[in-house]
Amino acid sequence: xxxxxxxxxxxxxxxxxxxxxxxxxxxxxxxxxxxxxxxxxxxxxxxxxxxxxxxxxxxxxxxxxxxxxxxxxxxxxxxxxxxxxxxxxxxxxxxxxxxxxxxxxxxxxxxxxxxxxxxxxxxxxxxxxxxxxxxxxxxxxxxxxxxxxxxxxxxxxxxxxxxxxxxxxxxxxxxxxxxxxxxxxxxxxxxxxxxxxxxxxxxxxxxxxxxxxxxxxxxxxxxxxxxxxxxxxxxxxxxxxxxxxxxxxxxxxxxxxxxxxxxxxxxxxxxxxxxxxxxxxxxxxxxxxxxxxxxxxxxxxxxxxxxxxxxxxxxxxxxxxxxxxxxxxxxxxxxxxxxxxxxxxxxxxxxxxxxxxxxxxxxxxxxxxxxxxxxxxxxxxxxxxxxxxxxxxxxxxxxxxxxxxxxxxxxxxxxxxxxxxxxxxxxxxxxxxxxxxxxx
Ligand SMILES: NC(=O)c1ccc[n+]([C@@H]2O[C@H](COP(=O)([O-])OP(=O)(O)OC[C@H]3O[C@@H](n4cnc5c(N)ncnc54)[C@H](OP(=O)(O)O)[C@@H]3O)[C@@H](O)[C@H]2O)c1
Numbered sequence: 328x329x330x331x332x333x334x335x336x337x338x339x340x341x342x343x344x345x346x347x348x349x350x351x352x353x354x355x356x357x358x359x360x361x362x363x364x365x366x367x368x369x370x371x372x373x374x375x376x377x378x379x380x381x382x383x384x385x386x387x388x389x390x391x392x393x394x395x396x397x398x399x400x401x402x403x404x405x406x407x408x409x410x411x412x413x414x415x416x417x418x419x420x421x422x423x424x425x426x427x428x429x430x431x432x433x434x435x436x437x438x439x440x441x442x443x444x445x446x447x448x449x450x451x452x453x454x455x456x457x458x459x460x461x462x463x464x465x466x467x468x469x470x471x472x473x474x475x476x477x478x479x480x481x482x483x484x485x486x487x488x489x490x491x492x493x494x495x496x497x498x499x500x501x502x503x504x505x506x507x508x509x510x511x512x513x514x515x516x517x518x519x520x521x522x523x524x525x526x527x528x529x530x531x532x533x534x535x536x537x538x539x540x541x542x543x544x545x546x547x548x549x550x551x552x553x554x555x556x557x558x559x560x561x562x563x564x565x566x567x568x569x570x571x572x573x574x575x576x577x578x579x580x581x582x583x584x585x586x587x588x589x590x591x592x593x594x595x596x597x598x599x600x601x602x603x604x605x606x607x608x609x610x611x612x613x614x615x616x617x618x619x620x621x622x623x624x625x626x627x628x629x630x631x632x633x634x635x636x637x638x639x640x641x642x643x644x645x646x647x648x649x650x651x652x653x654x655x656x657x658x659x660x661x662x663x664x665x666x667x668x669x670x671x672x673x674x675x676x677x678x679x680x681x682x683x684x685x686x687x688x689x690x691x692x693x694x695x696x697x698x699x700x701x702x703x704x705x706x707x708x709x710x711x712x713x714x715x716x717x718x719x720x721x722x723x724x725x726x727x728x729x730x731x732x733x734x735x736x737x738x739x740x741x742x743x744x745x746x747x748x749x750x751x752x753x754x755x756x757x758x759x760x761x762x763x764x765x766x767x
Contacts, residue, residue: 338372338409338411338658339372339373340372340373340374340375341370341372341373341374341375341411341412341655341658341659342374342375342377342407342409342410342411342412343359343374343375343376343377343410343411343412343413343414343651344377344378344379344380344404344407344410344412344413344414344430344435345359345376345378345379345380345414345416346380346401346404346413346414346415346416346417346423346426347380347381347415347416347417347418348379348380348381348388348390348392348397348416349416349417349418350389350640350643351416351440351467351640351643351644351647352379352414352416353388353389353390353640354389354390354640354641354643354644354647355414355416355644355647355648355651356376356379356390356392357390357644358644358648359374359376359648359651360376360392362648366648366652366655369652369656370652370655370656370659371656371659372655372658372659374651374655375409376392376396377396377407377409377410378396378397378398378403378404378407378410379392379396379397379398380398380399380400380401380404380417381397381398381399382399383399384397384398384399389640401426404430405429405430405433405435410435411435411436411658412435412436412437412438412651412654412655413426413427413430413435413436413437413438414437414438414439414647414651415427415430415437415438415439415440415441415444416439416440416441416647418441418443419441419443420443420444420447420448423439423441423443423444424444424447424448424452427439427441427444427452427463428451428452428455431452431455431456431459431461431463432455432459434459434460434461435461436461436462436463436654436658437452437456437461437462437463437464438463438464438465438647438650438651438654439463439464439465439467439468440465440467440468440471440643440646440647441465441468442468442469442538442541442542442545443541445465445468445541445545446468446540446541446542446544446545446556446557447541447556447557449465449544449545449548450548450554450556456664457664460663460664461664462653462654462657462664463664464476464650464653464654465545465650466646466647466649466650467643467646467647467650468542468545469495469542469545469546469621470495470542470619470621470633470635470637471619471636471637471638471639471642471643471645471646472635472636472637472639472641472642472643472644472645472646473619473621473633473634473635473636473637473642473646474633474646474649475546475621475633476545476546476549477649477653478623478631478633479546479549479550479623480549483623483625483628483631485627486625486626486627486628487625487626487627488550488551488591488623488624488625489590489591489624489625489626490588490589490590490591490623490624491543491546491547491550491587491588491589491621491622491623491624492586492587492588492589492611492621492622492624492765492767493586493587493611493619493620493621493622493633494584494585494586494587494611494614494618494619494620494621495539495542495543495546495587495619495621495637496533496536496538496539496542496585496587496619496637497525497616497617497618497619497636497637497638498520498525498526498527498530498533498534498538498617499533499534499536499539499564499565499585500584500585500614500615500616500617500618500619501520501525501526501616501617502516502517502520502526502534502565503565503568503583503584503585503602504615504616505519505520506568506570506573506583507573507577507582507583510570510573510574511570512569512570513565513566513568513569517530517534525617534564534565534566535562535563535564535566536562536563536564536565536585536600536601537562537564539562539585539587539600540557540560540561540562540587540600541557541560542587543555543560543587543588543589543598543599543600544556544557544559544560544598546587546589546621547560547589547596547598550589550623551589551591551596551674553596553673553674554673554674555589555596555598555674555676559598559674559676560598560599560600561598561599561600561601561679562599562600562601563600563601563602564585564602565585565602567760568583568602568760568762569759569760571689571719571729571759572687572689572760572762575687575689575717575719575731576604576687576762577607579604579687579715579717579731579733580606580607580608581604581605581606581607581612581687581764582604582605582606582607582609582612583602583603583604583605583762584602584603584605584611584612584614585600585601585602585603586600586601586602586603586605586611586765587599587600587621588600588603588765592677592681593677593681594675595674595675595676595677596674596675596676596677597676597677597681597682598676599679599682601762601763602762602763603762603763603764603765604687604762604763604764604765605765605766605767606766606767609767610622610632610767611767614634617636617637617638618634618635618636618637619634619635619636619637620632620633620634620635621633621634622767679739680738680739680740680743681738681739681740682738682739682763683736683737683738683739684736684737684739684763684764684765685714685733685734685735685736685737685763685764685766686732686733686734686737686742686761686762686763686764687731687732687733687760687761687762687763687764688731688732688734688746688758688760688761689719689729689730689731689758689759689760689761690702690729690730690732690749690755690756690757690758690759691727691728691729691755691756691757691759692727692728692729692730692754692755692756693726693727693728693753693754693755693756694721694722694723694726694727694728695726695754697754698754699716699730701752701754702716702730702732702749702752702754702755703716705745705748705749705752706732706734706745709737709741709742709744709745710737710741711734711735711737711741711742711745712734712735712737713732713733713734713735714733714734714735715731715732715733716730716731716732716733717730717731717732718730719731727756729759733764742761746758746761
């Protein structure tokens with residue numbers, strides 16, 4: 328028998344209520360059931376799956392739990408005094424948020440894989456958890472099986488994190504890898520990714536960078552110990568990238584990746600998700616397919632890299648069960664929640680217009696004398712210096728050419744202003760794309 332240091336309850340085993348028995352829930356139920364002895368040994372106390380919430384009690388599932396464990400009434404989970412840990416795996420936002428808060432209010436600890444809820448309501452959830460003295464862990468919400476939240480809140484807690492950068496959406500990385508390797512356009516790869524199940528039928532959240540912005544909000548909150556909401560994160564998707572951008576980037580020694588970047592800057596933080604040119608020989612350029620990677624740059628530990636599969640039933644199960652185990656160990660050890668588990672004070676999120684980086688611009692222009700002088704004047708007038716300007720393709724029949732410009736360090740506001748001005752020039756037929764260059 329032990330006393331829960333957080334809630335003061337006496338217990339001989341740790342009861343678990345599982346909300347959801349879908350892709351991840353089935354994996355979690357299987358491991359909790361089939362590995363019960365090993366888990367009990369690690370937790371130093373048996374862990375018992377007591378109830379499993381689903382919508383449809385009659386559905387055939389990847390993993391069948393004992394029928395008497397299934398319920399479609401969430402109230403039975405909240406009402407069971409022997410459920411100590413609620414594992415939220417139903418997905419979505421409002422209902423999941425409500426269930427998490429209700430579990431916490433009942434003095435139950437929570438493990439969740441829900442990035443949408445943690446990005447939108449993480450601050451309120453963690454504050455309620457602190458007030459009620461319970462643990463809320465959410466390792467699987469970013470990078471699935473890749474341990475990143477635990478390291479940020481525990482192993483690297485003594486460090487000052489200067490930046491986090493990485494690839495945290497497998498669907499878009501799969502699409503970009505295909506575009507780079509096969510020289511094909513976005514729309515063609517997207518339909519193939521959908522038929523293979525790597526992209527959803529409505530891919531908006533992934534391809535517009537929204538999913539990555541949720542995950543970055545969670546990571547930035549923990550890394551910089553400051554509140555970063557999903558709406559604070561600037562995001563731009565991958566839909567405007569063309570096969571030509573990949574070809575030109577490769578010729579210039581770069582790969583194109585959808586990057587999530589968080590940096591401490593000028594007393595605030597900058598948080599952004601957008602496609603970026605990264606040097607071909609950089610570590611991040613070599614992260615291909617559905618893999619994810621996050622690099623954390625710190626004052627003491629230096630640069631630390633986390634790399635692996637960022638989605639899927641098994642990696643996500645690994646992270647969720649690990650959270651359940653951690654909570655069980657904390658219950659047994661009488662460990663109370665500590666502030667490193669949650670976000671800190673309000674942050675100053677730097678506006679995107681303040682960003683200073685290098686830029687790639689692809690544009691179609693008239694092929695005649697004096698055109699480059701007009702274009703370079705637009706940049707010069709805004710104090711933007713050009714590192715290189717290359718004629719990529721000349722169409723002698725239609726008298727037009729495609730040029731690629733790489734700038735030196737410039738301010739985002741100036742570059743956006745230059746693009747607006749370039750679009751007004753009679754000699755500029757189209758500004759095809761602007762991609763930021765990150766020398767990671
Ligand atoms: N799949 C991944 O690779 C992955 C990776 C990282 C994080 N996650 C996160 O893990 C969570 C679960 O994802 P998933 O892929 O396992 O989802 P899923 O396959 O759609 O499963 C959802 C489960 O929740 C149940 N459910 C949903 N709403 C419910 C409600 N209102 N009341 C009762 N039961 C309800 C469903 O019941 P029925 O089966 O009866 O319909 C189903 O069993 C999500 O937050 C997701 O973002 C998933």
